[in-house]
Structures are given as structure tokens and as C-alpha cells.
Amino acid sequence: MVKGLRVWRSKGIQPTLDTDAYSSGDAVGIKTQITGIPDSGIIRTIQIADDADQDIDLNVWIFDSEPTGVADDAAMALTDADAKKLINKVLVDTRVDGTNNRIGVEHPNLYYRADGGEVWFQLSTGGTPTYAADSLTVRFTVEH
Numbered sequence: 001m002v003k004g005l006r007v008w009r010s011k012g013i014q015p016t017l018d019t020d021a022y023s024s025g026d027a028v029g030i031k032t033q034i035t036g037i038p039d040s041g042i043i044r045t046i047q048i049a050d051d052a053d054q055d056i057d058l059n060v061w062i063f064d065s066e067p068t069g070v071a072d073d074a075a076m077a078l079t080d081a082d083a084k085k086l087i088n089k090v091l092v093d094t095r096v097d098g099t100n101n102r103i104g105v106e107h108p109n110l111y112y113r114a115d116g117g118e119v120w121f122q123l124s125t126g127g128t129p130t131y132a133a134d135s136l137t138v139r140f141t142v143e144h
Contacts, residue, residue, distance in 0.1 A: 005143050005144065006143070006144055007044075007141060007142070007143055007144075008036075008037065008038055008041070008141070008142045008143075008144060009139060009140070009141045009142075010034055010035075010036065010037065010138075010139050010140045010141075010142075011035075011036075011139075012049075012137040012138070012139055013032055013034065013137065013138045013139070014134050014136060014137050014138075015028065015029025015030065015032055015123060015136055015138070016029055016030065016072070016133070016134075017029055017072065017131045017132070017133055017134070017135065017136060018072050018073040018131075019130070019131065019132060019133055020073065020130070021128055021129070021130045022073055022125050022127075022128060022129055022130070022131075023075075023125075023128060024125060024126060024127055024128055025075055025076055025124065025125070025126075026073050026074060026075060026076060026124060026125055027069075027070040027071065027072055027073065027074055027075075027076045027122060027123065027124050028058065028072070028073075028123040028124060028125050028129075028131070028136070029072055029122065029123055029136070030069055030070075030071070030072050030122065031063075031066070031067050031068075031069030031070075031120050031121070031122045032120065032121055032122065032138075033066070033118065033119070033120050034119045034120065034121060034140055036117065037114070037117050037119045037140070037142060038117060038142055038144040039113070039114060039115060039116065039117050040111075040112065040113040040114070040144065041111075041112065041142040041143055041144030042109055042110065042111050042112075042142065042143045042144070043062070043090075043108055043109075043110040043112060043140055043141070043142055044107060044108075044109060044141050044142065044143050045105060045106070045107055045139075045140070045141035046060055046090055046092060046104075046105070046106050046108060046138070046139070046140055046141075047103065047104065047105050047138070047139045047140075047141075048060075048092055048103070048104040048105075048123075048136060048137070048138050048139075049101060049102075049103050049136070049137040049139075050095075050101055050102040050103070050104065050131075050135060050136055051100075051101050051132065051134075051135040051136070051137075052101075052129065052130065052131045052132050052135035052136075053100060053101050053102055054102065054127075054129035054130070054131065055095065055097075055102060056125055056126060056127035056128075056129040057091060057092065057093040057125070057126035057127060058091075058092045058104060058123050058124070058125060058126065059076075059089050059090070059091055059092070059123065059124045059125075059126065060089070060090045060092060060106075060121050060122075060123060060138070061076075061078075061086065061089050061121060061122045061123070061124065062086070062087040062088055062089070062090065062110070062112070062119065062120070062121050063082065063085040063086055063087060063119065063120040063121065063122075064085055064086075064087050064112060064113070064114040064118075064119065065085050065114065065118055065120070066085075066118065066120055067079075067081075067082040067085050067086075067120055067122070068081065068082050069082075069120075069122055070122060070124075076122075076124035087110065087112045087114075087119075088108070088110055090106055090108045090110065091106070091126075092104040092105070092106045093106075093126075094106060121138070123136070123138070
């Protein structure tokens with residue numbers, strides 16, 4: 001860490017999930033605000049703990065202001081307005097097998113600026129997982 005920079009880590013964020021099987025490309029949960037995030041910084045780490053032990057890639061769509069969002073378990077298709085708010089999409093495809101769970105970790109080193117600390121995300125799936133209601137927990141680590 002460079003002198004003068006600080007590290008911020010979000011609390012665990014649990015998206016509300018459908019308990020039916022998702023189709024590949026579906027939104028997983030609804031749009032969610034990352035509360036307390038600094039106005040600008042570098043997202044160093046995205047961690048997704050999966051208590052349902054699904055070995056599935058997830059995309060994390062990150063927005064610089066509130067998107068319209070996509071309904072849970074619907075095809076992930078951005079509106080034109082949401083596309084303009086997109087900071088980036090991060091693929092979380094590296095997972096650690098915790099025997100009863102999976103922990104996905106990516107290090108996107110993604111710069112963002114969002115006045116007022118309003119950053120949102122939404123997940124989408126690259127497979128056909130089935131989750132329990134509160135089985136995903138997402139955390140962000142930011143250097144600012």
C-alpha cells in the first residue's frame with residue numbers, strides 16, 4: 001500500500017435470491033447499493049462466499065449510480081441508460097473449495113469515481129446454479 005492510502009472493506013452484502021434454478025446469463029438477485037463506499041478509489045478485491053457450494057462463474061456488474069436493474073432470475077440485459085452508468089463487469093471465476101462452500105475471489109484493480117459514494121452492483125450467472133435464499137455474501141475491498 002502506498003503511504004497515505006487507506007483500505008476500506010464493505011460489510012457482507014447478501015443479495016435476495018430466487019431458490020429455483022437459474023439459467024445461464026440470468027441476473028442473480030437484484031441491484032444492490034454498496035453502502036459506505038468511498039467516493040473514489042480502486043476496487044482491489046471482490047469476494048463472493050457461496051454457502052450453496054455451487055461451482056459456477058458469476059459476473060459482478062458495477063455501476064457509478066443507481067441503475068434500473070434487472071429482475072432476479074431474468075435474462076441480464078442492460079438498458080441503454082444503465083449501459084452509460086456501467087463502470088465495468090468483473091468475472092469471478094476463481095474459486096476456493098471450502099468443502100461445504102465455495103469462495104470466489106477476483107482482484108480487478110478497477111478505478112472508479114462515484115460522487116456521493118453511490119456505487120451499485122448486480123450479479124449474473126455463467127451457469128445454472130440453485131441457491132438458498134441467503135447463500136451468497138459479497139464483499140468489496142477498496143484502496144482510496
